[in-house]
Amino acid sequence: MGETGQPWQVQAQGGLSVPGDGAAIELPSGQSVTLVETIWNTPGPQGLATRFRFLAPEINPETGSVDFLAAADDIAWLCQNFALSRVTDEGPIPSQIIISLEDRPVPFGEADPDAVQYFEAFRVENGACIWEVF
Template sequence: MTDPVAQPAGPTGAEAEFIPVPSGQPVVLQDVIWNAPGPEGLAVRFRFVAPQIARDSGSVAYEVAAGDIVHLCQTYALPRLADFGPQPTQIIISLSDKALPFGESAPEATQFFESFSHQDGHCIWEMF
């Protein structure tokens, strides 16, 4: 297996394109990490920045953000899987209140992660 590949999302900040989610919070794709082993085999990670989940100043709690994560898997990640070569067994969706380098610890950041398998065009939530 080759090393994981990060595919940058493009512009961030004011010029970034917001991805619609049920909560209405502003969400931007940070990057996609593919060709990386996960706990259940080959995984693709869609990493999003969602400033409103910030623990001290945010207005979106996990219970609300969880609906956004499912929505992002179903409507954003799933349709793009064919763009990444071999089909992953696992889709990981993460929200962070700020852009972070992949794999680095950031205790000050608020981050939510959920893992999904996929079957018949549907994301299926899997417990981490």
């Protein structure tokens, strides 16, 4: 059981980690990703953040088909069309939503020099995800 008493929730770097459901999400680039986990209420540069971590094998430049620019568009789409409704339905809106794509599973907070990972941070303003320099 996680520290919260629920078997599917664990503490992660100061926040609450909830695993993804394994459902495929089709993105504008044509790639399909799955939610690895959502980490609620982690300390971020601008206050509390909610992190959505996605497995995206297609971002690997050697074996995949999605380049950085397409992945960046996918990240913005995930914030606006996936993450935004989840943070607004679950209580206070965090200061930031952080979306990450990784080409292979990497435990949160650990380094893997062979992994390809992209991260973008957004603030929520007037019902929209606004990109912030991360």
